[in-house]
Amino acid sequence: MSTEGLNETPATPETAPSNFIRDIIIQDNKTGKHGGRVHTRFPPEPNGYLHIGHAKSICLNFGLAKEFGGKCNLRFDDTNPSKEETEYVDSIINDVRWLGFDWEDRLFYASDYFEQLYQWAIQLIKQGQAYVCDLTAEQVRETRGTTTEPGVESPYRNRSAEENLDLFQRMRAGEFPDGSRTLRSKIDMASPNFNMRDPVMYRILRAEHHRTGNDWLIYPMYDYTHGECDSIEGITHSICTLEFEDHRPLYDWYVESLGIHRPQQIEFDRLNLTNTMLSKRKLLLLVQKGYVSGWDDPRMPTLSGIRRRGYTPEALRAFCGSIGVSKTNGTIEFPLLEHHIREDLNARAARVMAVVDPIKVIIDNYPDGQTDELEAANHPDKPEMGMRKVPFSKVLYIERDDFREVPPPKYYRLFPGQEVRLRYAYFIKCVSVVKDANGEVTEVHCTYDPASRGGNSPDGRKVKSTIHWVSAEHALTFEARLYESLLLEDAPQSDDIATQLNPTSLVVKANAKIEPSVKGAAPNTHFQFERVGYFNVDLDSTDEKLVCNRTVQLKDTWAKIAKK
């Protein structure tokens, strides 16, 4: 589904360098800690679309399982019905699959285990390790203590097991209003770790759950749920992000108190990318406020966004493999991601000529009405990708940036008196220009050398530059969507997202021109528009109107020279 328009998929080397998690697994296998088993899981909450940050976790979990001959489950952490939706479940399933991973028959939901979780809560009550607390949310907060002061024990902390059992059953039965009571673990209100200060296990919440509907009026909290779900599924290594380090004692406390299989929680650093928002909350805001067209807007760092933008799963996997895994809180530079998408597309994308910002070129000495068919290679390094014919005629378009009336230093392209090569076609020399009333150049007049047909002159003379072109008469008009970062380079750190948005994150070139060979290309077909960038066919394309997204620009040495 991802590779339309690409040649055969190369075997991307996904041999990541070692990392501390892999080392732990190797060590565990040596000591027989989990009987040599490796079983991981990717556990998203279905409250938004997956983004590049999740790709790191997915590659890690599925990658490790694959490498060690183990398994990886897909599990939805759906314990908060007020935020979760089936739309998100569907998108997540689609995205993980697109990234290239397979959970076989192991698709689970925390909600699959609600009854078991409830029974375990009863066990903890009977063991004297959980109690029903009548404090309000505010009172709980007030009695939790501070970093330097211990919390205050709830007055309901020492209710009898019988009373707790009765109350908890009635919580489930719907006898009490939302928020009026919670089930709490009886641990230690003086613990320096807030997570251990009698954490809430269950809250009363009347919200329709996307899977269990209105079956439940009480929902378990993340901390109470996660370890048990891992345990039920026989997870050996429960890999999560750094902010859960403080939760590990609680994770362990539950599985140990319950006397069930104890997976090992391991924390790694979340992915940060320069100039990129990787927070579900903020991404949701972008969608809700209409700053983007949706979760799959090609400017979004969501997997569906970058997929639409033209990124490939191969490139993403290579990227995830290359960034490593550690506990350092770092930020990866966005150009590294761009490097991987260029590397993948360079190897596979068919070449084509397209002019994004056209200026007319007239070949004065070319016969009126004549058309030439020129042979062009679909890939410079892969003859097996074949050749195609590109029509040539008297009136052409070239890129506006490829002509200068007054050339700056080191400018090799077309200017009055300069000879250049039209790729796969002829040498042309600029003889004059036509301007409009504003002094804008509207036509560039050239002469061509018929002997240079195909792109080389028999006399062996050289030109400094080869530029791309399309025949005006034959070209297809299309819409090129040029993307830049959604965020301003030096965006002020503010909660007001509007002030951080790059006003030119999307530039639409409605009058771009492309050679006719691309006619009918399917959505998501990838191309390299020679000398311009990698593009793919957007979902919005129709038979009448081709729309292409710029996935990433080609590296542009000239732009650097010109800047100096």
Add this chain to the structure above:
RNA sequence: UGGGAGAUCGUUCAACGGUAGGACAGCAGACUCUGACUCUGCUUAUCGGGGUUCGAAUCCCUGUCUCCCAGCCA
């Protein structure tokens, strides 16, 4: 300032008591019918201070800085 976790080229990951290395970025050059690709070369790092050791990025002590934690979110 209670607890938890970190600190190695500009960025990121390695080096697991024995020559600090890769990738990206940058710079310079070669090649080129894409100023692309490819190739060559170069610049730049062990947070500070003590110790242990023949030898320390690695072990110990100490200081400094950064990140996370007081949801009935995950």
